[in-house]
Amino acid sequence: MNANLQMSAEGKLKHLLTTEGLPPEILLQILDTARSFCSVTERQVKKVPLLRGKAIFNLFFEPSTRTRTTFEIAAKRLSADVVNLNIATSSQTKGETLLDTVANLTAMHADMFIVRHGESGAAHLIARNVGPDIHVINAGDGRHAHPTQALLDMFTIRHYKGGFNHLRVAIVGDILHSRVARSEIHALTTLGVPEVRVIGPRTLLPRHVQNLGVHVFHDMAAGLKDVDVVMMLRLQHERMSGALLPSAGEFFKSYGLTPEKLAHAKPDAIVMHPGPMNRGVEIDSAVADGRQSVILPQVTFGIAVRMAVMGILAGN
Amino acid sequence: MNIQIKNGRLIDPAAGTERVQDLFIAEGKIAAVGATPGGFRPDRVLDASGLAVSPGLVDLSARLREPGLEYKATLESEMQAAAAGGITSLVCPPDTDPPLDEPGLVEMLKFRARSLNQSRVYPLGALTQGLRGERLTEMAELHDAGCVAFSQPGATLTDNQVLMRSLEYATTFGFAVWLRPQDATLSRGGVAHDGEVATRLGLAGIPACAETVALSAILILVQETGARVHLCRLSSAEGVEMVRQAKRARMPVTCDVAAYHVHLSDMDIGYFDSNCNLIPPLRGPRDRDALRAGLADGTIDAICSDHTPVDEDDKQLPFAEAEPGATGLELLLPLTLKWAREARIALPAALARVTTGPLRVLGLPGAAIAVGQIADLCVFDPEAWWRVRPESLHSQGKNTPLLGMELQGRVRHALVNGQVVFDAPSSH
Numbered sequence: 221m222n223a224n225l226q227m228s229a230e231g232k233l234k235h236l237l238t239t240e241g242l243p244p245e246i247l248l249q250i251l252d253t254a255r256s257f258c259s260v261t262e263r264q265v266k267k268v269p270l271l272r273g274k275a276i277f278n279l280f281f282e283p284s285t286r287t288r289t290t291f292e293i294a295a296k297r298l299s300a301d302v303v304n305l306n307i308a309t310s311s312q313t314k315g316e317t318l319l320d321t322v323a324n325l326t327a328m329h330a331d332m333f334i335v336r337h338g339e340s341g342a343a344h345l346i347a348r349n350v351g352p353d354i355h356v357i358n359a360g361d362g363r364h365a366h367p368t369q370a371l372l373d374m375f376t377i378r379h380y381k382g383g384f385n386h387l388r389v390a391i392v393g394d395i396l397h398s399r400v401a402r403s404e405i406h407a408l409t410t411l412g413v414p415e416v417r418v419i420g421p422r423t424l425l426p427r428h429v430q431n432l433g434v435h436v437f438h439d440m441a442a443g444l445k446d447v448d449v450v451m452m453l454r455l456q457h458e459r460m461s462g463a464l465l466p467s468a469g470e471f472f473k474s475y476g477l478t479p480e481k482l483a484h485a486k487p488d489a490i491v492m493h494p495g496p497m498n499r500g501v502e503i504d505s506a507v508a509d510g511r512q513s514v515i516l517p518q519v520t521f522g523i524a525v526r527m528a529v530m531g532i533l534a535g536n
Numbered sequence: 537m538n539i540q541i542k543n544g545r546l547i548d549p550a551a552g553t554e555r556v557q558d559l560f561i562a563e564g565k566i567a568a569v570g571a572t573p574g575g576f577r578p579d580r581v582l583d584a585s586g587l588a589v590s591p592g593l594v595d596l597s598a599r600l601r602e603p604g605l606e607y608k609a610t611l612e613s614e615m616q617a618a619a620a621g622g623i624t625s626l627v628c629p630p631d632t633d634p635p636l637d638e639p640g641l642v643e644m645l646k647f648r649a650r651s652l653n654q655s656r657v658y659p660l661g662a663l664t665q666g667l668r669g670e671r672l673t674e675m676a677e678l679h680d681a682g683c684v685a686f687s688q689p690g691a692t693l694t695d696n697q698v699l700m701r702s703l704e705y706a707t708t709f710g711f712a713v714w715l716r717p718q719d720a721t722l723s724r725g726g727v728a729h730d731g732e733v734a735t736r737l738g739l740a741g742i743p744a745c746a747e748t749v750a751l752s753a754i755l756i757l758v759q760e761t762g763a764r765v766h767l768c769r770l771s772s773a774e775g776v777e778m779v780r781q782a783k784r785a786r787m788p789v790t791c792d793v794a795a796y797h798v799h800l801s802d803m804d805i806g807y808f809d810s811n812c813n814l815i816p817p818l819r820g821p822r823d824r825d826a827l828r829a830g831l832a833d834g835t836i837d838a839i840c841s842d843h844t845p846v847d848e849d850d851k852q853l854p855f856a857e858a859e860p861g862a863t864g865l866e867l868l869l870p871l872t873l874k875w876a877r878e879a880r881i882a883l884p885a886a887l888a889r890v891t892t893g894p895l896r897v898l899g900l901p902g903a904a905i906a907v908g909q910i911a912d913l914c915v916f917d918p919e920a921w922w923r924v925r926p927e928s929l930h931s932q933g934k935n936t937p938l939l940g941m942e943l944q945g946r947v948r949h950a951l952v953n954g955q956v957v958f959d960a961p962s963s964h
Contacts (some may be wrong), residue, residue, distance in 0.1 A: 400740060426734075
């Protein structure tokens with residue numbers, strides 16, 4: 221149970237489930253491959269035949285238009301056949317177990333599953349139960365991991381900052397519930413970022429978050445001081461009903477990214493957000509649309525990074 | 537039936553001794569120890585050379601899943617598993633479907649268990665009707681039907697007034713109340729110990745204070761009411777210390793720990809092993825060490841299996857969706873022996889935690905290897921290695937975090953009331 225499920229015995233990537241435990245060489249291989257795919261997406265004919273004949277199944281147990289669409293676009297650019305499964309309306313609600321759904325789809329000759337699920341560990345469960353030639357990409361499992369988001373964010377950081385080992389990066393918001401935050405933290409520390417900060421109220425930071433190798437700040441001004449990269453997280457409205465926060469307004473007052481707060485960071489700091497944004501809750505429109513924001517390029521890079529992940533897995 | 541057990545290493549947890557001697561059984565009792573009694577002709581001779589002979593194990597918590605939950609396991613399969621585990625007496629919690637809150641249900645369970653002629657079954661009665669935490673059950677009637685104590689096996693009652701009154705009512709008749717110290721609201725939504733592992737894996741946490749806040753309330757109410765309370769399944773270092781202090785203050789409390797919690801911690805969850813989804817959750821290594829220290833110094837009176845068979849489909853799910861619980865009847869002995877070995881505790885003292893200790897909690901006599909004692913015995917090979925595999929378990933519950941692991945300690949024979957209720961297949 222403790223063996224690293226993602227890697228084959230030869231050290232090749234079999235599944236992409238989490239950035240945790242991935243050696244820096246693998247992360248960099250994905251980023252370098254993505255860079256070569258960037259030129260593809262800028263061409264007139266945006267396709268390469270790398271995954272021709274392969275069947276990629278988007279298994280989304282949680283609704284998502286953005287992530288699913290980017291995976292679909294990425295798969296089609298690689299000439300793969302894509303099947304989208306919106307599980308909420310399919311046999312899952314008829315009581316079919318998760319693994320039965322996967323087994324049935326495998327019987328339809330799926331080569332790759334891209335899985336998003338509301339529970340942590342779902343992608344691992346599926347990866348443990350698929351045949352040897354099937355690859356699983358975790359598109360987000362509960363609060364646990366969202367590795368492709370972290371990878372595209374690393375790509376974005378490298379694109380604008382050149383490297384990792386001289387940076388201060390701050391992640392702001394609801395880290396407790398964030399699979400994006402956890403994946404970012406693992407990727408950043410693996411790639412050698414010397415200082416990773418998390419900023420948020422105590423109720424939204426996991427008890428033992430400092431054990432992940434981060435510095436904890438409750439004060440946004442102090443936390444953003446001299447930072448090179450600001451990563452904002454989405455705040456979900458459910459947090460108000462769980463006695464974790466009083467209101468979106470108070471959250472914005474202390475932790476919303478406004479031009480004034482951003483001024484504490486370095487003048488050339490970049491502002492990132494995994495999307496979708498809650499304007500006026502975690503981020504002010506002036507910043508989201510401002511000159512330091514790289515939020516839209518993140519989306520573009522996301523396609524190339526997902527092409528890279530799928531290409532590397534299929535080739536292993 | 538006359539039985540002679542030859543050459544076994546007789547372990548007496550009550551006396552704290554062990555010696556190699558023959559044992560003679562007649563009419564359900566130990567007739568003699570050592571020399572053959574005059575005129576004794578054995579109907580059966582068990583060769584216990586190289587084996588240990590101890591009083592049968594007493595398991596303070598084993599879910600038999602009847603009535604109502606037979607798709608998970610049946611009385612037949614689980615009683616067979618108990619016997620195979622050397623368990624000659626077991627206590628079953630009232631959280632069946634329907635819960636054991638009616639004398640008729642209790643009588644039927646006892647009747648069914650008795651007719652299988654295996655281990656003794658001591659049912660716990662529900663403390664409140666339907667286990668809903670609102671109205672008292674007919675404790676006197678349930679006691680007459682065979683309930684040994686009354687329990688609210690889920691989280692601690694949220695209504696402290698009901699809790700206090702149920703303790704007062706129980707003390708009217710001198711009944712003990714068994715409670716699991718877990719605050720319902722602090723554990724709400726949680727599936728794993730609120731520690732580093734849950735943080736990394738993104739699992740909703742149950743903080744240790746869910747146990748200590750509940751313990752606090754229970755201990756204060758024990759002082760108020762004088763009720764005799766047994767605390768089920770301690771899990772935290774702070775919890776052990778609170779019970780230690782309570783015992784020092786001579787409060788009428790006892791407690792137990794589940795066998796898995798003596799050995800495992802949240803680190804064993806690994807990559808979301810749902811077999812490690814247990815209630816209470818496996819806490820950190822520090823908590824596990826405190827539980828072991830509590831067992832060694834007598835703060836914790838007993839180790840139980842907390843046997844909870846779960847259907848395989850209910851475990852093959854993402855961690856938080858999986859049904860909590862682990863199979864345990866056949867792991868209780870080897871896990872107790874493993875603790876004894878690692879903590880360097882002599883066999884009689886270690887086995888006391890699964891024999892004399894539990895009997896003391898139940899207020900029952902026995903568990904000595906002496907003439908006149910009822911012959912509930914476990915004959916086992918303390919050194920025999922075996923691999924934990926679905927095929928090697930008699931229980932229908934194959935859900936254990938230890939699947940694939942090798943353990944030492946295998947039961948060869950189990951006797952209840954002087955009758956052999958289990959013989960290990962000779963291939964062992």
